[in-house]
Amino acid sequence: MNKLCILFLACFCTMASAQDCYWQQGVEYVIDVDFDTEKHQYEIDQKMIFHNNSPDTLKELFFHAFLNAFQPYSDMDIRSHTIADPDRRVGKRIRALTSSEIGFHEIHWIKSENKKLDFNVEGTIVHVFLDQVILPHSSKNLQLQYKSQIPIQIRRNGRNNSEGIDYSMAQWYLKLCNYDKEGWHADPYIGREFYGIWGNYKVNIKMDPRYCVAATGVQSNSGDVNCESKSSKPGKAKEWIFEAKNVHDFVWAADPDYTRDVYSLADGRTLQFYYQAKEKYADQWKKLPAIMDTALRFMEQHFGPYTYPTYSFIQGGDGGMEYPMATLITGNRSLHSLVGVSIHEWMHSWYQMMLATNESKYAWMDEGFTSYAEAITMNYLAQKNLIDGLKYDEFPFQESVIQWVNFCTNIGDEPLSVHADHFKSNRAYGLAAYTKGSLTILELEYILGKESVSKGLLNYYYAWRYKHPDANDFFRVMEKTSNVELDWFRDYWVYTTDQVDYSLGEPRDTLKTLAVLDLKRIGTFPMPIQLRVIDNKDKVYQYFIPLDLMRNISQDFSKEIKVLKAWNWVNPDYQVLLPFSKDQIKEISIDPDVMTIDVDRENNIWKP
Numbered sequence: 001m002n003k004l005c006i007l008f009l010a011c012f013c014t015m016a017s018a019q020d021c022y023w024q025q026g027v028e029y030v031i032d033v034d035f036d037t038e039k040h041q042y043e044i045d046q047k048m049i050f051h052n053n054s055p056d057t058l059k060e061l062f063f064h065a066f067l068n069a070f071q072p073y074s075d076m077d078i079r080s081h082t083i084a085d086p087d088r089r090v091g092k093r094i095r096a097l098t099s100s101e102i103g104f105h106e107i108h109w110i111k112s113e114n115k116k117l118d119f120n121v122e123g124t125i126v127h128v129f130l131d132q133v134i135l136p137h138s139s140k141n142l143q144l145q146y147k148s149q150i151p152i153q154i155r156r157n158g159r160n161n162s163e164g165i166d167y168s169m170a171q172w173y174l175k176l177c178n179y180d181k182e183g184w185h186a187d188p189y190i191g192r193e194f195y196g197i198w199g200n201y202k203v204n205i206k207m208d209p210r211y212c213v214a215a216t217g218v219q220s221n222s223g224d225v226n227c228e229s230k231s232s233k234p235g236k237a238k239e240w241i242f243e244a245k246n247v248h249d250f251v252w253a254a255d256p257d258y259t260r261d262v263y264s265l266a267d268g269r270t271l272q273f274y275y276q277a278k279e280k281y282a283d284q285w286k287k288l289p290a291i292m293d294t295a296l297r298f299m300e301q302h303f304g305p306y307t308y309p310t311y312s313f314i315q316g317g318d319g320g321m322e323y324p325m326a327t328l329i330t331g332n333r334s335l336h337s338l339v340g341v342s343i344h345e346w347m348h349s350w351y352q353m354m355l356a357t358n359e360s361k362y363a364w365m366d367e368g369f370t371s372y373a374e375a376i377t378m379n380y381l382a383q384k385n386l387i388d389g390l391k392y393d394e395f396p397f398q399e400s401v402i403q404w405v406n407f408c409t410n411i412g413d414e415p416l417s418v419h420a421d422h423f424k425s426n427r428a429y430g431l432a433a434y435t436k437g438s439l440t441i442l443e444l445e446y447i448l449g450k451e452s453v454s455k456g457l458l459n460y461y462y463a464w465r466y467k468h469p470d471a472n473d474f475f476r477v478m479e480k481t482s483n484v485e486l487d488w489f490r491d492y493w494v495y496t497t498d499q500v501d502y503s504l505g506e507p508r509d510t511l512k513t514l515a516v517l518d519l520k521r522i523g524t525f526p527m528p529i530q531l532r533v534i535d536n537k538d539k540v541y542q543y544f545i546p547l548d549l550m551r552n553i554s555q556d557f558s559k560e561i562k563v564l565k566a567w568n569w570v571n572p573d574y575q576v577l578l579p580f581s582k583d584q585i586k587e588i589s590i591d592p593d594v595m596t597i598d599v600d601r602e603n604n605i606w607k608p
């Protein structure tokens with residue numbers, strides 16, 4: 001397919017049919033913030049250029065107005081009252097907020113090319129009616145003025161979090177919803193996942209001079225506006241200016257008591273750490289930079305380069321939450337926990353900040369892949385002995401496999417394809433997105449081998465960096481990398497709750513030196529089989545039984561593993577002829593390393 005790409009990957013197709021053409025929207029924000037720390041409110045003047053790179057004519061626009069979620073009887077509040085297992089951080093707290101504690105956006109006006117536009121505020125979505133349509137491949141100037149109030153800290157953003165950080169400024173501005181090949185994604189905010197348009201931000205924050213401000217992007221002030229020169233008395237507001245290029249969100253935080261440590265990497269990129277030094281946990285924060293430097297080398301080698309000039313670890317929020325070029329994490333933690341959350345949130349710079357999936361639709365592609373990467377990075381740090389009590393684990397995902405199998409067999413799971421907001425319980429969402437999501441990579445390792453998957457993850461990064469990959473895009477890269485067909489796996493894994501269950505019987509002697517082994521597929525989810533035989537002399541023999549639907553076998557299985565004939569997916573039975581007599585065999589097992597979500601492991605093993 002021939003494509004001609006312009007700003008923000010607007011792509012025209014010169015040869016292929018329109019359906020084959022990838023495109024994505026672009027946006028540029030210049031946001032002036034005048035912050036009143038007495039009232040916890042701020043006035044915003046927001047200028048934007050929206051690039052409609054789609055083939056469609058747009059008659060309306062939608063903005064996220066996230067802070068409106070923090071009001072009694074908002075969708076987020078009602079959801080928290082009606083879901084079986086509310087997030088404890090939210091619970092019934094929103095219902096109890098007073099008018100000075102809620103969050104809101106009060107819109108003065110929205111203009112396009114200097115003409116005021118009509119709009120409706122529909123909870124956390126602002127529905128804007130354009131007076132003139134936006135044609136395909138054209139741009140529109142927009143301007144918004146509004147007043148916002150940051151609520152007391154409930155979830156992610158807010159003021160005065162439990163660790164005393166004054167302002168955690170996430171989801172704080174009117175953010176244009178994304179419009180992609182599926183149309184608008186104007187999802188009401190109920191406290192879960194995000195999706196945004198690739199763009200550039202310039203944010204000017206006028207604030208009480210006692211505050212230190214941390215943010216997405218690179219600070220571009222001239223003069224002495226920095227955390228080191230903050231004033232001890234109130235006075236004329238200082239203006240902080242941050243610019244971020246090629247990101248899809250912007251976060252900031254402010255506190256008078258932040259200590260800021262800047263750590264320079266060998267290539268000139270910087271890591272910044274903002275925390276409240278008076279706590280005893282400051283000692284852990286002092287150890288963090290060198291550990292993150294070591295971790296980054298491993299992360300870049302396995303998942304691709306981190307391409308931004310800086311990254312900030314900011315104490316704030318209510319746990320850990322990822323944003324472009326920065327994270328908000330709670331900071332009163334042991335070193336082990338602080339490193340774990342820092343690695344997890346930073347890994348989100350790959351899985352969703354550079355590989356910008358629609359998290360609402362594919363939470364497993366960001367939370368899951370991030371959790372996988374976190375686990376193997378932590379394992380690497382364990383090998384380096386950098387953290388007391390952190391032990392190397394030869395099979396770091398076995399616990400997740402067991403946890404998932406317990407959940408799906410006892411409670412019942414929902415397919416990964418359920419929209420993140422619409423899972424019936426927080427638990428079902430959490431286990432699908434994080435646990436089953438991370439196992440996606442493990443299952444692929446089982447099907448394709450570790451090396452192929454490792455290559456595939458890098459290919460995925462280079463093919464989809466700064467774009468919006470979906471589930472199929474990911475599996476296509478894995479197919480192209482391995483030359484193995486994976487559509488069957490994608491369909492069972494993502495769109496169903498079918499279960500994997502294979503069993504083996506007792507080997508039967510036929511001739512003196514041969515045993516016949518009967519295998520059975522009991523579950524409806526077909527998989528290839530890794531089979532291990534240990535003989536009387538403790539010699540290990542590995543076999544791989546491909547599934548017919550794979551069509552090819554990954555190169556990883558060409559060496560130590562004997563590849564047997566393919567198992568047709570329709571057939572529940574399969575026979576293996578082993579070059580041993582029964583009495584020479586000490587043990588036979590299916591999936592010996594506990595990689596698949598086989599729901600009954602007792603029938604996976606035979607011993608005399």
Ligand SMILES: [Zn+2]
Nearest residue numbers: 344348367370
């Ligand atoms: Zn995460």
